[in-house]
Amino acid sequence: MLFIIACRNLVVNRRKSFAALLSIIVAFMTLSLFEGYLHDVKEVYDGIFSKRQMLGDIIIERKNSPNPGKAGMTTDALSPDEQEWVAKQFDPNVVRAHNRFLNISGIAASGTSRAIFIGQAFDPDQGAILRSPEYLWNTFAGNPLDKEKDPYPLQLGRELAEVIGCVPTNPTPEAEIKCTDPIVQLQVNTESGQANAMDFKVTGLMSTGFGEMDARMAVLPLATAQMLFSTHRVSYITVGLKTRDQVASWIKTFNEAAARDKIEVSAEPWQQHTFGDLFRQSIGFLMVFRNLVISIILVVVSITTINTFVKIVNERMREIGTMRSIGFKPYHVIVMFCTEAMLLGITGSVIGLLASVAAAKLCNLSHFVYNAGIMSEGFVFRIELHVFDFMWITGLIIILTIVATFLPTWRATKVPIAVILAER
């Protein structure tokens, strides 16, 4: 019955509650839109690291590596026996793809141009699976390694390619590559410290999203790189699982197996690896903004709600007195008003949800591009709304409105009935 009374009162006093309702709607929109933006930033980073750079979900490398992710062809890299052991841990029902990487570096020379390169070699076919679907075609000119038929293909980062003298023929995704000299020689030191060189054909131009990396990036198929560097080692292995929920348990099982079999390798999620430094720093930075703005918005909404309900309660003192005189206990009154506040919070949240969805759609349609510091390419401003956010924001707002209502209502129930009824 109290619930029915609260519903009725909410409708009857809708004019008085209107501005409080508007504040709740704006607060809901603010919180949900910013959470949606944070989700999109996380997804963009996830797309860049997990797919574009083929880190998948998990990185496996030498345990306690002194240079995480950067092992060259030293004993810090994984030997063939270790790679074989790791490969045995991959259950095809759980693992979507796994990719072996070898860090490579040297000098790229073509005609009169020379530049250092620091890049990587990987298994092209597994890499394609890890990149799919968004980054399956990871070149803006030429072909990805897995599509290339040339026996000695080479992909170059955008800026390194320009230095070497290779440019796309046109700005379309189907562009071919035009080079001053089609053959690029990679001059390297092998695993045993000997000098070696091989000629390659530039078959693809790519962008990593980071200008600094694009200036030095060279990518080879793993087998070719191992031939060039006279090694069978790999620097690290990345794993993509079929479902992300299994990452923690998979890592635990893998690390336990490695300890049991005395294999000096370990697995961890890429977000916690050195590769994920930028991701963690960026999200941490945005969280400071989020927390500051949430605090301000919640304080202002609380003030508005408190004031609204102080007024509503004061105006309905006679009603409170009448209810108490016919047998309603003080807690009945408190519950009734708190229910009203809760319903106001829910109503505001529902309207806020609809408004947030509309605002998010508008933002996403606008395709507004902004620059984000060290990234060489702009980000498209998008908002990814999640149901869980709606739930916790609604819960927060309901708690806020209930708390804002509780005190004035409680104070009102302390006034003797006779005093309330005698005042009018």
Add this chain to the structure above:
Amino acid sequence: MIYLKLGFRNCWRQRGRNIFVLLSVIVGTAGMISLGGYINRWRLTLTYDSIYLKSKGSIAIYQKDGLRMSKYDPKKYTFTAAQQATINSVLDTDKEIETRGKFLYGSGLASNGCSSYPFEIAGYDAALDASFRDKPEVIQWAMNLAKFNSGERFANFKQNNVVGVSKGLARSLGKETTLSGAGPAAPTGDLNEYCKGAGAKARIAKDPNLQLISLRMDRQLGASDVDVAHIYSTGLSMTDDAKLTAPITLVQDLFGTDRVSFITAYYKDSTHAQDKAATVQKALHDKGVEADVYAWDDARSNPHFVGTMNFLYAIGFFFCVLILSVVVLSVINLTTMNVLERSREIGTLKAIGFRQNSISAIFLSESIIIALTGCLGGLTLSMIGNFIVNALKMHQILPGAAFPALVMIVPDLTISFAILSGMFLVVALSGFLTCHDLAKRSCLKLLS
């Protein structure tokens, strides 16, 4: 004057209700000023880092297309001694220039005697660098970006053949010890034993010595035996792999040249660097030197600063709009309730002869008083809040930085004034317009 008096009196009389409006405005204003101050802190950090630590100078003078190409084709994209003299003569004419620097980029292979790795090297004036690191502004705002992981600055060493090694490259080379922390050099007669014998890893780690090999500008091989002065981090693992720094004299010796990749000029006030860059470029053109001159905040030469600040400003603006919306709604809500309760008062005023304009003027003065009080209260609250936050000495890492920096809130005067003005106008207007609209009702309606 009468309206102002009435406004004050009404504000005081309605203080129980107006306190909520004031609280909304105070919290909103304080929040926006603090947000602006937080962004400004990072602007100051990145500004001093860019100008003094990242070699942007107030302006940087490159050969045409040298910004992109000087690392890869030094012979074509560097300034000869004669061109440097011309550039210096142009810079001499500007008395606002405090000092200038010269830099040389190159690349090659670095070896620890056992294995070698490619590097990109930046040579600069060691004494000038030391003076920049001791600058009060750099110490105050960019200390975290001026730190080394280990070791000391070049100027602390008498010898010229010292280098700074990026963290990733140091790890690849197995180097852990810098010159100042090194013991007596290990004998390296038998290279095989040195590299592969028992304790090789520890031996290499303790030895600060490196060999640098490069292709000189006369196409001959050049080499230098150097010691590690310091190990530093660029802040990102992707750029830590292959960076070296060194005194410019070492780099010039290594590449057998007296050329430089670019020259920087440092003004007392870098605010108008864009204009200065255009002026210097034209002056050089007139003297026959075709150069690209970039201001320190040019997106082409300093994309990190421009991109990061654009992002922070966009986020800050977005939040200010949101906070302002919530505050304005609060003000409208609370003002509406106030005015509705004062319907009889307004009706009485109208009944005794007050015109609509007069009543509006009273409400306007009330709105102005509330807005002004709220803004000043917000300013005071933000100053208190900023003091507390700054006193807490919390730390945070800026994306792309190697070390955490103090979380500080340092409001910029111009932005704070803009926030206060904006908030004042918005609150005063929204309060006034709400009252003005509601007060337009007929006398009879107001009194009944």
